[in-house]
Amino acid sequence: MRRQGPSDAADVRSGGHDRFPGAPISLNDVTRFYRQGGAQVPALVDVTLDVRAGETVAVVGPSGSGKSTLLHVIGGIDRPDSGTVMVGGTRVEQLSRRAAAAFRRGVGFVFQHYHLLPQLSALDNVVVPLMPIQVRFDRHERARELLDAVGLGDRASARVADLSGGEQQRVAIARALVARPKLLLADEPTGALDSRTGDEVLDLLAQVQADYGMTLVLATHEAAVAAQCSRLISLRDGTVVADHALWDPQPDETLRRATGLG
Numbered sequence: 001m002r003r004q005g006p007s008d009a010a011d012v013r014s015g016g017h018d019r020f021p022g023a024p025i026s027l028n029d030v031t032r033f034y035r036q037g038g039a040q041v042p043a044l045v046d047v048t049l050d051v052r053a054g055e056t057v058a059v060v061g062p063s064g065s066g067k068s069t070l071l072h073v074i075g076g077i078d079r080p081d082s083g084t085v086m087v088g089g090t091r092v093e094q095l096s097r098r099a100a101a102a103f104r105r106g107v108g109f110v111f112q113h114y115h116l117l118p119q120l121s122a123l124d125n126v127v128v129p130l131m132p133i134q135v136r137f138d139r140h141e142r143a144r145e146l147l148d149a150v151g152l153g154d155r156a157s158a159r160v161a162d163l164s165g166g167e168q169q170r171v172a173i174a175r176a177l178v179a180r181p182k183l184l185l186a187d188e189p190t191g192a193l194d195s196r197t198g199d200e201v202l203d204l205l206a207q208v209q210a211d212y213g214m215t216l217v218l219a220t221h222e223a224a225v226a227a228q229c230s231r232l233i234s235l236r237d238g239t240v241v242a243d244h245a246l247w248d249p250q251p252d253e254t255l256r257r258a259t260g261l262g
């Protein structure tokens with residue numbers, strides 16, 4: 001991702017982390033239907049695509065075009081009706097329920113509405129994904145490092161319910177990184193934020209992606225958000241209608257022409 005400029009967040013590597021090797025993604029003929037009343041609604045139809053390790057991909061398209069479903073299928077939250085989903089050598093769609101849960105622990109998820117536990121502290125929210133697993137490091141120490149990295153070191157003990165939206169999304173990003181994921185999936189990560197706070201969160205995502213090197217797939221309605229990624233995939237009615245590298249020096253204009261996004 002592009003880094004927009006100086007950020008007030010500390011360098012994510014300041015805690016002594018290694019880079020995470022990004023996971024490649026390969027989808028082949030992926031189809032997912034949902035039942036709505038008596039009808040079958042196609043959310044994804046014959047989607048075939050490959051994402052290289054460490055690539056940053058924006059998934060754009062109108063509401064209902066399948067962006068979230070695509071992220072859910074890649075992240076093992078949802079299972080396709082047909083087709084194959086390979087992430088970093090794992091056949092995701094074939095995993096048992098238990099194996100899928102273990103797989104998901106190795107994926108970082110960032111959602112539009114944060115999905116934090118509001119009554120817990122910022123620190124405890126970041127620690128939560130590590131609770132079910134045995135680790136050989138201090139969970140709270142790692143969580144503190146990550147809160148420092150997202151610029152919230154001084155709010156670690158604050159209740160999430162008392163934090164602003166931008167701060168909550170920073171906590172969510174720290175939580176997404178705590179298991180050192182090879183893949184970060186961000187679904188409208190700035191969609192609930194005002195534009196200035198959204199820019200800061202986007203810059204933070206760019207920073208952590210650059211510092212850690214994981215693969216990033218980001219769903220968005222906003223051209224300016226998509227323009228931060230190195231590749232743009234456009235969905236319409238569950239199918240890929242455009243897929244290209246963003247290399248133009250004026251990507252916003254390119255995006256507007258290519259996708260009609262404002």
Ligand SMILES: Nc1ncnc2c1ncn2[C@@H]1O[C@H](COP(=O)(O)OP(=O)(O)OP(=O)(O)O)[C@@H](O)[C@H]1O
Nearest residue numbers: 034035041042043062063064065066067068069070
């Ligand atoms: N759990 C579900 N049950 C029934 N239908 C669903 C479900 N999830 C998604 N759909 C349908 O699948 C289609 C794709 O939805 P999806 O949420 O993936 O699109 P989207 O591009 O992410 O939309 P938005 O931008 O509004 O979030 C839509 O027609 C939606 O109504």
